[in-house]
Amino acid sequence: MARRDLRKERAQQRMAENRKFILSAAEKVFAKNGYSHASVDDIAREAQFSKATLYRYFRSKGEIFTAVIMESFQEALRGFTRIQQKDRDTEAKLREIIHYTLSYYKKKESFARIFLMERSAVKKALNLDIEEHMMPTIDKQAIPEEFRQVITSFQSALTSILQEGMESGVFRRMDPQEAGYILGALLRGFHFRGFVQEITYTVEESTDMLHSFFMHGIQASGRSHEGECA
Amino acid sequence: MARRDLRKERAQQRMAENRKFILSAAEKVFAKNGYSHASVDDIAREAQFSKATLYRYFRSKGEIFTAVIMESFQEALRGFTRIQQKDRDTEAKLREIIHYTLSYYKKKESFARIFLMERSAVKKALNLDIEEHMMPTIDKQAIPEEFRQVITSFQSALTSILQEGMESGVFRRMDPQEAGYILGALLRGFHFRGFVQEITYTVEESTDMLHSFFMHGIQASGRSHEGECA
Amino acid sequence: MARRDLRKERAQQRMAENRKFILSAAEKVFAKNGYSHASVDDIAREAQFSKATLYRYFRSKGEIFTAVIMESFQEALRGFTRIQQKDRDTEAKLREIIHYTLSYYKKKESFARIFLMERSAVKKALNLDIEEHMMPTIDKQAIPEEFRQVITSFQSALTSILQEGMESGVFRRMDPQEAGYILGALLRGFHFRGFVQEITYTVEESTDMLHSFFMHGIQASGRSHEGECA
Amino acid sequence: MARRDLRKERAQQRMAENRKFILSAAEKVFAKNGYSHASVDDIAREAQFSKATLYRYFRSKGEIFTAVIMESFQEALRGFTRIQQKDRDTEAKLREIIHYTLSYYKKKESFARIFLMERSAVKKALNLDIEEHMMPTIDKQAIPEEFRQVITSFQSALTSILQEGMESGVFRRMDPQEAGYILGALLRGFHFRGFVQEITYTVEESTDMLHSFFMHGIQASGRSHEGECA
DNA sequence: TATGAATGAGCATTCATTCAT
DNA sequence: TATGAATGAATGCTCATTCAT
Numbered sequence: 001m002a003r004r005d006l007r008k009e010r011a012q013q014r015m016a017e018n019r020k021f022i023l024s025a026a027e028k029v030f031a032k033n034g035y036s037h038a039s040v041d042d043i044a045r046e047a048q049f050s051k052a053t054l055y056r057y058f059r060s061k062g063e064i065f066t067a068v069i070m071e072s073f074q075e076a077l078r079g080f081t082r083i084q085q086k087d088r089d090t091e092a093k094l095r096e097i098i099h100y101t102l103s104y105y106k107k108k109e110s111f112a113r114i115f116l117m118e119r120s121a122v123k124k125a126l127n128l129d130i131e132e133h134m135m136p137t138i139d140k141q142a143i144p145e146e147f148r149q150v151i152t153s154f155q156s157a158l159t160s161i162l163q164e165g166m167e168s169g170v171f172r173r174m175d176p177q178e179a180g181y182i183l184g185a186l187l188r189g190f191h192f193r194g195f196v197q198e199i200t201y202t203v204e205e206s207t208d209m210l211h212s213f214f215m216h217g218i219q220a221s222g223r224s225h226e227g228e229c230a
Numbered sequence: 231m232a233r234r235d236l237r238k239e240r241a242q243q244r245m246a247e248n249r250k251f252i253l254s255a256a257e258k259v260f261a262k263n264g265y266s267h268a269s270v271d272d273i274a275r276e277a278q279f280s281k282a283t284l285y286r287y288f289r290s291k292g293e294i295f296t297a298v299i300m301e302s303f304q305e306a307l308r309g310f311t312r313i314q315q316k317d318r319d320t321e322a323k324l325r326e327i328i329h330y331t332l333s334y335y336k337k338k339e340s341f342a343r344i345f346l347m348e349r350s351a352v353k354k355a356l357n358l359d360i361e362e363h364m365m366p367t368i369d370k371q372a373i374p375e376e377f378r379q380v381i382t383s384f385q386s387a388l389t390s391i392l393q394e395g396m397e398s399g400v401f402r403r404m405d406p407q408e409a410g411y412i413l414g415a416l417l418r419g420f421h422f423r424g425f426v427q428e429i430t431y432t433v434e435e436s437t438d439m440l441h442s443f444f445m446h447g448i449q450a451s452g453r454s455h456e457g458e459c460a
Numbered sequence: 461m462a463r464r465d466l467r468k469e470r471a472q473q474r475m476a477e478n479r480k481f482i483l484s485a486a487e488k489v490f491a492k493n494g495y496s497h498a499s500v501d502d503i504a505r506e507a508q509f510s511k512a513t514l515y516r517y518f519r520s521k522g523e524i525f526t527a528v529i530m531e532s533f534q535e536a537l538r539g540f541t542r543i544q545q546k547d548r549d550t551e552a553k554l555r556e557i558i559h560y561t562l563s564y565y566k567k568k569e570s571f572a573r574i575f576l577m578e579r580s581a582v583k584k585a586l587n588l589d590i591e592e593h594m595m596p597t598i599d600k601q602a603i604p605e606e607f608r609q610v611i612t613s614f615q616s617a618l619t620s621i622l623q624e625g626m627e628s629g630v631f632r633r634m635d636p637q638e639a640g641y642i643l644g645a646l647l648r649g650f651h652f653r654g655f656v657q658e659i660t661y662t663v664e665e666s667t668d669m670l671h672s673f674f675m676h677g678i679q680a681s682g683r684s685h686e687g688e689c690a
Numbered sequence: 691m692a693r694r695d696l697r698k699e700r701a702q703q704r705m706a707e708n709r710k711f712i713l714s715a716a717e718k719v720f721a722k723n724g725y726s727h728a729s730v731d732d733i734a735r736e737a738q739f740s741k742a743t744l745y746r747y748f749r750s751k752g753e754i755f756t757a758v759i760m761e762s763f764q765e766a767l768r769g770f771t772r773i774q775q776k777d778r779d780t781e782a783k784l785r786e787i788i789h790y791t792l793s794y795y796k797k798k799e800s801f802a803r804i805f806l807m808e809r810s811a812v813k814k815a816l817n818l819d820i821e822e823h824m825m826p827t828i829d830k831q832a833i834p835e836e837f838r839q840v841i842t843s844f845q846s847a848l849t850s851i852l853q854e855g856m857e858s859g860v861f862r863r864m865d866p867q868e869a870g871y872i873l874g875a876l877l878r879g880f881h882f883r884g885f886v887q888e889i890t891y892t893v894e895e896s897t898d899m900l901h902s903f904f905m906h907g908i909q910a911s912g913r914s915h916e917g918e919c920a
Numbered sequence: 921t922a923t924g925a926a927t928g929a930g931c932a933t934t935c936a937t938t939c940a941t
Numbered sequence: 942t943a944t945g946a947a948t949g950a951a952t953g954c955t956c957a958t959t960c961a962t
Contacts, residue, residue, distance in 0.1 A: 007941080011945075018946095036266040040932060050948040052934080061932065181429060182416075182443050189419025199411060213412050216446065241921090270957060280923040282959085291957065467962080471924070478925095496726040500953060510927040512955075521953065641889060642876075642903050649879025659871060673872050676906070701942095730936060740944045742938085751936065 022047045073150045080157045090165035099207040105191040303380045310387040320395035329437040335421040533610045540617045550625035559667040565651040712737045763840045770847040780855035789897040795881040
């Protein structure tokens with residue numbers, strides 16, 4: 001029956017919306033308090049749902065967190081891929097990648113920070129491995145693999161741009177993975193400044209600095225690096 | 231009375247020792263569990279003191295943490311200064327600084343991570359009511375300011391080496407603060423990889439990569455960078 | 461130092477008292493609400509301690525329950541043994557055993573009921589076996605064995621009296637274990653009447669009925685049972 | 691309109707069926723988990739109905755439980771009456787009653803246990819507000835009274851057999867109610883063993899033991915009991 | 921001084937029940 | 942009628958901190 005279908009559809013639609021809403025509430029709370037200090041109560045309050053309702057949408061606090069991260073990762077990944085596929089010269093793409101990443105970090109601010117940092121708690125939440133915590137009967141399923149995939153996609157997006165540049169002679173020849181690692185480190189390092197740092201650059205400034213610096217470091221010798229002229 | 235003084239002195243000595251001992255215990259625990267997941271009970275157990283006793287030496291969990299960090303920072307700062315004052319050529323010093331920092335990060339591993347990251351919890355810990363308290367060996371001054379100082383010292387140590395290099399012509403001329411910032415970012419970024427990262431380099435490898443890369447990026451044009459040859 | 465010792469002793473004394481007090485509070489609550497419906501909060505309230513304090517004395521709700529039961533069992537066992545060792549004729553001892561058991565059941569009323577009944581929950585609490593519940597990481601230690609011992613002691617106390625009677629010719633010869641089982645069943649059955657039963661006999665009446673009935677059933681044929689005389 | 695009636699009838703029929711189905715699902719779940727540990731969700735899942743639907747058929751979890759028990763009791767009662775009305779000698783009937791009861795207990799295992807035992811929870815369930823509700827096939831009368839009736843019927847079935855035996859001289863003369871009470875106790879006691887008991891007899895063995903023992907205890911003196919012969 | 925004991929506030933999670941469609 | 946969604950009230954358990962000795 002069409003009517004039935006429509007109703008169901010609408011219901012599903014609404015659930016999806018609620019889910020999104022809960023996630024965005026959760027993101028706010030996690031961003032503000034970190035993982036361990038964010039209580040499900042807080043999230044529920046922010047989402048204006050009852051705590052019990054959250055548990056209809058997610059099986060645990062950890063799952064909420066996982067979902068928040070995944071959502072955000074995938075968004076970033078989409079951006080990355082979009083840039084990578086553009087029809088522009090490599091250096092411009094590189095610049096865009098840098099700018100995009102820094103903007104993304106800025107947008108997700110403390111949130112990315114949590115992810116990078118509250119190690120044991122997050123690992124536990126993500127079900128990755130165990131270290132010195134108990135974790136008795138948890139299904140070691142699905143999710144971690146998904147994560148690994150996204151991360152890998154990130155890296156390969158980066159690497160492929162760098163490789164492209166090396167092939168076209170814009171970048172000097174070096175292990176592209178190593179180069180990718182260095183670029184990644186620069187990006188991370190630019191954003192995560194510890195909380196006492198007082199110098200602050202805008203995203204634009206940072207992009208310029210980082211890009212210029214990275215270019216000088218990787219520029220092919222033919223294009224004036226290690227200037228063995230005449 | 232001299233006898234009285236001696237007794238007092240001995241008592242103070244013992245307190246200072248206990249304090250140190252507690253801090254080293256706390257460092258272990260914080261390193262293993264992160265800030266929020268480390269319980270005062272754990273620390274007390276590790277230090278083989280009663281929980282209540284810890285509260286005689288420190289006013290709160292946050293303060294213990296703060297102290298642990300300060301201790302560690304100062305140690306690092308000493309190392310930095312030592313290197314900076316050595317009588318060697320700038321490039322060697324640079325390399326040493328890089329190596330030292332990466333080693334330090336590695337040694338303090340997750341611990342530095344926490345400090346850099348578990349924002350809300352840590353900030354809360356640091357902004358804690360800091361007034362007078364019984365500890366004789368610690369100046370009753372507000373700690374956060376001290377932190378800022380240490381950080382600043384770090385930066386200026388770095389900057390001064392870079393400046394030295396620029397002046398001696400080893401490095402290309404640029405804003406030394408900017409250069410310091412970039413070096414800092416590289417160092418941070420090299421160490422704090424997300425937890426899904428699979429590539430791992432040893433400290434030696436990292437030092438080489440980082441140093442070489444940084445050099446290529448900053449080398450003075452005369453010394454072959456931006457090869458504007460005759 | 462004597463002073464130290466005394467202080468310690470007093471402290472231990474007080475802890476033991478508190479423990480007892482908590483247990484008696486717990487017994488009340490368990491008796492009123494059964495195991496699953498008794499909340500640790502209830503017990504804490506009854507004991508006029510904070511919930512957290514209960515957790516200083518016992519590791520879990522289950523452990524509290526276990527302790528309550530053990531305490532009570534051991535008390536009963538002491539009574540049993542006392543009777544068994546009396547220097548009286550077997551029939552009188554039997555009567556006393558019956559009376560004692562019924563009184564004990566009455567005193568521990570609903571409490572024994574819980575123990576006998578709220579199977580899965582209690583089993584879980586006692587750590588016995590698992591049936592269809594999860595129970596992830598629990599140390600399957602100590603306690604169950606202790607229980608088994610007490611139960612066994614009960615049974616052997618009964619059996620030994622019956623055997624004694626058979627040997628002295630007061631009871632007819634039969635498998636003493638079987639006889640013990642039947643007596644046990646009668647005792648249990650007399651007490652656990654379901655909650656709709658309206659007829660109620662006093663302990664004295666019950667003792668008389670049960671004893672007389674059991675005697676008639678077990679009396680040795682020589683002493684007029686199966687009186688095929690002539 | 692006849693058509694209307696038919697429709698209504700069919701609807702009622704279907705509701706009655708659903709009701710039965712839900713009850714049998716509930717019985718399974720209660721048997722497995724006990725009363726308090728059985729969740730309405732579990733029952734709904736087992737019955738393949740939505741939780742809300744259950745609440746259209748029953749006003750509460752307690753009412754479901756009540757109904758399950760009633761259903762089961764009435765079934766047992768039918769069995770009892772059937773045996774009682776058979777045209778066989780009293781001793782054979784007695785044996786059958788015993789066997790039937792033990793089998794029934796076994797079949798309803800933990801379920802009967804719950805009913806007999808999980809006091810507070812069950813009592814609460816039974817004293818529940820019982821007023822009018824939509825179920826057409828159940829008399830709107832207070833259920834507890836009904837319970838009492840069923841129990842009474844049980845007892846009178848037993849008593850009447852015993853009385854019959856006394857009159858025919860197979861059993862010794864005694865208060866038939868008392869005798870019934872004792873038999874009941876034996877039956878209950880035989881089935882509801884504490885959970886630590888290790889000896890287990892089959893239904894057949896139990897029947898033999900119990901019957902033989904009960905007979906020896908109640909047999910009329912003429913038929914060799916209390917054999918004070920000439 | 922050192923500590924064992926005590927606790928208030930909190931936390932993740934569950935569940936019987938209601939409600940809107 | 943049937944149901945998916947929503948929730949208030951609990952529940953077992955933990956932990957930073959205080960207090961009495």
